[in-house]
Amino acid sequence: MKLIRAIAALALLLGVGAAGAQPVAETYIHAGRLLADPATGKVETERTIVIRDGKVVAIRAGYVGGADAIDLRDSFVLPGLIDSHVHLGHQNGPDDKVRRVTQTAAAIAIDGAYYARLTLEAGFTTVADLGEENDAIFALRDGIAAGRVPGPRVIAAGNVISPHGGEGDLYGYRWDVTQVIRRPNLCSGADDCRRVVREQIQRGADIIKIVATGAVLSDLAAGLGQQFTDDEMKAIVETAHNLGRKVTAHAHGANGINAFLRAGGDSIEHGTYLDDESIRLFRRPGVYLVPTLLAGDTVTKWGNDPNGFLSPAARAKALLVGPKMIGATARAHKAGVRIAFGTDSSVSRHGDNAREFALLVQAGLSPIEAIRTATVNAADHLGIDAQAGTIAVGKPADIVAVRGDPLSDVRLLQHIGFVMKAGQIYKK
Incomplete structure (x- = not known):
């Protein structure tokens, strides 16, 4: 008793x-x-x-x-709005080159917490972070999910996967320095790329991001065309899908866009030089274009600034690519390509994400179509329909x-x- x-x-x-x-x-x-x-x-x-x-x-x-x-x-x-392409751990500027060799993962995470709060207060309750140091972004993602850090729900790619010598590699440092600070995100050959994908998922990646073509902001004057081989792309996509992850690709040149989509890739970031074949490949169910028009607008302004910080190689690419991005999006929209909202914030300033809406309207979308890209479309693109996109x-x-x-x-x-x-x- x-x-x-x-x-x-x-x-x-x-x-x-x-x-x-x-x-x-x-x-x-x-x-x-x-x-x-x-x-x-x-x-x-x-x-x-x-x-x-x-x-x-x-x-x-x-x-x-x-x-x-x-x-x-x-x-x-x-x-709540969804931004399908951000980089929360940094903001691009004249200190980029120094930052890569001085900032620890912990410091990147602290910066990320600050930028995450700005993004959330701008109305974006979910983001996909498509390229940041593994330890930093995975810790930030988990801290937000646990309620210890204010920020949007984060779907994280971690390190971007790149071919050796490609746009995701490092340039402008002494060779011995490069060897020390390189991230474990590089691969050559189909089998090696399968290994890197598996390791990235093992580390905690929610989504896989690859660099399929040349990029604007690198110090590499190697054009904007395809960099991974067809076999490497197929190996990456197949491996990621087998492990339950979607794959998205940074891609400007049409050959890289089309090779990635033929390999079964799920979405294209940027898509500047998409062509008729690209549009046909985009019609495969579930495939999205994430135009990142705000990034194009930002790099165009940087390229036109005579006192700006871009290297000569990056400035030339910025002035070539930036002005073309709205036209590419307009063509894709007119052809019925599915579009998801993404800004590539870190190029543009964190917290200014909603400026992308006006650029989408400039590309021919109606206001409700632009809002749709950041709600139901982005939720479908990221596979989070049950969590986000509608009230x-x-x-x-x-x-x-x-x-x-x-x-x-x-x-x-x-x-x-x-x-x-x-x-x-x-x-x-």
Whole structure:
């Protein structure tokens, strides 16, 4: 009997027993206008979003709930935005070359925490980080997921996979220095590339990112064409898919774009010189273009700055590539290519991600089509439909709001006034 009484007393102390657990508090959001379905553009008025345990449990007509409801009756409410291409651990600038040999993984992670907060407060509740030092980005991703660091949900690639001597390799240092600071992300030959993919996934990569062609910001005057061989690309994609990972490719030149898509790749970052064959290959189910127009706009401005920090090789490529990116996106959109939102932030400034929307509209997308790229399209592209892309019962409460009507002026999304991620408010 003494044991029974002790157990009963403990149950009472813990708040359990005959009376049951205490009810979980609910949060109510009063939404004046709600983007109920980004896929169709359906907007509903005067809705209450009910949130419990970080998830949406109901969306009700009218304004219901207590006096402490979050009042967004004068706002346009939409799902948390998704940026499918960022680099949270750094921001490009004149110190890039020095930073590579002085910054530790821990320092990169600290910078990443700062940039992650800026990105979240800009309304982006999910991002794909497509290239950062493994230890830094995986630690940041996990710290955010554990609730210890404020930031968007992170899908992380870690080290970008590159051929030896390709755009993901290092240039401009003494050879002995290069040998010391090279990351374990380089491969030559199909079997070696399979090994690197397996090791990258073993380290914790959620997605695999490769450098399929030349790049703009490297100090390598080797053009913008294909760098991996067809066999190497096929080995990379096949290995990643067998291990349950999608593969995306940095690619400017048409030959690299097409070789990667023929190998079964899932998406192209940039796509500047896509051609008719590219468009045909993009029609394969589930394949996306991530245009990163903000990166193109940024490097064009850098290239035109006579006092800028770009090397001669990088400046020449910036002035060649940057001005062409909007035209390539316009052609792809007109042909019905699926587009997902991505900025390549670190080239552009973290927190300015929403500037991409206006550039997408400049490329021919309507405002709702541009918003779709950062909601349902990006969620499908990244395979996270069950977690993000819409405000729906059962999903995490990732919710943002803005004054005015972004369906009329998409630039309003550069001024997000309310941010909630998984039921927690980060900006109000």
